[in-house]
Amino acid sequence: MAADQTQIAVIGGGPGGYVAAFRAADLGLDVTLIDLDENPGGVCLYRGCIPSKALLHVAKLLNETKEAAEWGVTFGEPRIDLDGLRAFKDRVVARMTGGLGQLSKARKVTYVRGRARFTGAQSLKIDLHDGGQQDLSFEQAVLATGSRPVVLPAFDIGSERVMDSTGALELRDVPGRLLVVGGGIIGLELGQVYAALGSQVSVVEMTDGLIPPADRDLVKVLSRRLESQFEGVHLNTKVTAVAENGNALDVSWEPVTGGDGATQTFDRILLSIGRRPNTEDLGLETTRIQLTERGFVSVDAQRRTAEPSIFAIGDVIGSALAHTASHEGIVAAEVMSGERSAFEPNAIPGVVYTDPEIAWCGLTESEAAGRDIKVARFPWAASGRATTLGRSDGLTKLIVDPQTERILGVGIAGPGAGELIAEGVLAVEMAALVQDVALTIHPHPSLSETVMEAAEAYHGLSPHITGPRR
Known part of the structure; x- marks a missing residue:
């Protein structure tokens, strides 16, 4: 041609x-x-x-x-x-x-x-x-x-101290105080990077929780760790004004429902409110x-x-x-090319690569509100592998249709959740039953066992936690 x-x-x-x-x-x-x-x-x-x-x-x-x-x-x-x-x-x-x-x-x-x-x-x-x-x-x-x-007008002040994710990845410096605007995936990931490098990091989020698409019990695992890593996390809060003050930025915010606000000074802002x-x-x-x-x-x-x-x-x-x-x-x-094909997935994994990671696929517990579903949970406190890693605060759960015992969704919080979720995606795509996963021999000790044990827990048969027989 x-x-x-x-x-x-x-x-x-x-x-x-x-x-x-x-x-x-x-x-x-x-x-x-x-x-x-x-x-x-x-x-x-x-x-x-x-x-x-x-x-x-x-x-x-x-x-x-x-x-x-x-x-x-x-x-x-x-x-x-x-x-x-x-x-x-x-x-x-x-x-x-x-x-x-x-x-x-x-x-x-x-x-x-x-x-x-x-x-x-x-x-x-x-x-x-x-x-x-x-x-x-x-x-x-x-x-x-x-x-x-996305850039909001309040932040469009022509200052190189206001960064988007691209600017944050350039690592021009390690600011003494960093404000992350937006408690979503990108903001929290990069917030953890800068916190580890030495910045005092604060987060402002307009909604009532971090990572809105994820179930609250999964986010809670991450939130507990962020409490010790971040200077502050301000939920239900919106930024109202940003102004340069020498080599810093004065940032004013207030509750989304109204009320008394506050003004603090930061060296940089990471704006992460969507795309x-x-x-x-x-x-x-x-x-x-x-x-x-x-x-x-x-x-x-x-x-x-x-x-x-x-x-x-x-x-x-x-x-x-x-x-x-x-x-x-x-x-x-x-x-x-002439083939018959369509995009019709039953499950698309979502992963937050923070530490700990959060991952989910299929139906979430929040999405299932009002539906007839059962949730089987396995706490990582009962996982031998998680304990050897010093990270026993994680959680694995299955969202199950109680009539068919088909797995509709999977949620995981803990180190390596982004790798573990692949098994959940496969289970949902193949319309696997709880028993299919429970009967699949997983390596021991491993974090992958938590998926199997969550399936066993559905019937009250996990050897490492107690629960009612179903």
């Missing part, structure tokens, strides 16, 4: 876009992948999932050096080399994104650095990274342009693509938009998880 034509054009090189491009190429299609970065990876690999997890690994190590005294091992005060820490993070990012660049070449995917916008239902104009423009026609396209952080889809300046008006009331691109189960030749996946349609976007990319690629 000529350079200005392709069968499949993928706009956006994140976990949704590059997976869609790679799967389409594997299925024999000619693919062009368009993104501004040097290699595929998107926000997740360059400015999100991967660098944050590298820093969380370091944060956990720092915390364990302090906790080890309880185990009879005492370390000296760690010396933080910010240049070295940034270099470690950047090496991780370079290795992962560079690997994707090589995989792109191996699949003969044409990679174009630039910003694309539609000029019609089957055409694009690309502003190239190194200058100039390129017109590209396609048979089918995938829109995977992701999202960007909005990147739908502007894409030429969507030249197509039949439609947006929802919340501004996301509207799609069907195949991830096809109202324009038959164009699909959309990931953050831009409201699927704000990298692994969800990747699976949507696979579906879109398979449909474009």
Whole structure:
């Protein structure tokens, strides 16, 4: 094909876009992948999932050096080399994104650095990274342009001391006092990183609890640990004003219900209150693509938009998880190649990579309020492996349909919850019964046993806790 034509054009090189491009190429299609970065990876690999997890690994190590005294091992005060820490993070990012660049070449995917916008239902104009423009026609396209952080007017004061998640990951310094605005996943993860590095961290959250999508009993496990790590957590609170004061920021807040407020001074603010889809300046008006009331691109189960030749996946349609976007990319690629495929998962895992981690999938207990369900819980205080790790405050639970004993959801709080939840996802996807998990022999001692023991506890048959027989 000529350079200005392709069968499949993928706009956006994140976990949704590059997976869609790679799967389409594997299925024999000619693919062009368009993104501004040097290699595929998107926000997740360059400015999100991967660098944050590298820093969380370091944060956990720092915390364990302090906790080890309880185990009879005492370390000296760690010396933080910010240049070295940034270099470690950047090496991780370079290795992962560079690997994707090589995989792109191996699949003969044409990679174009630039910003694309539609000029019609089957055409694009690309502003190239190194200058100039390129017109590209396609048979089918995938829109995977992701999202960007939300900025509220009160924080838009032109100060570099107000950071979003991207700025926080740059690790310009370790502020003496850091205010995290937003008690969601990103804010708490990065808050723990900065707390481990030495910052006094406070959190302001407008709702009545941290991590709103997660069940409260799971969040409680994390909250207990944050009490000793953070300077303060202010729920039901909103920021009303931010002003620069020399080399600091004066921040005023008050209860969302009204009442007396307060003003405190911080060295930096991390604003983490959500993300909005990147739908502007894409030429969507030249197509039949439609947006929802919340501004996301509207799609069907195949991830096809109202324009038959164009699909959309990931953050831009409201699927704000990298692994969800990747699976949507696979579906879109398979449909474009002529296969029958649809995005119809029974369970999508959600993971908070704090310490302890929180993970859940399927139906949550909060979502099941008012429904006929039973919950089987296994406290990690009864887990031998958790006790050997000095982390016996965790929890594993199953949400079960009492009529069929089918597992509808799984929730886990504790170290490694993000790894353990995969078994829960499989159980929900396969419509497993409680007995299926209870009869599956798990290794001992292991944290994975807590899933098995929760299943045993459903019938009152766990050997390590007591409960009524069912």
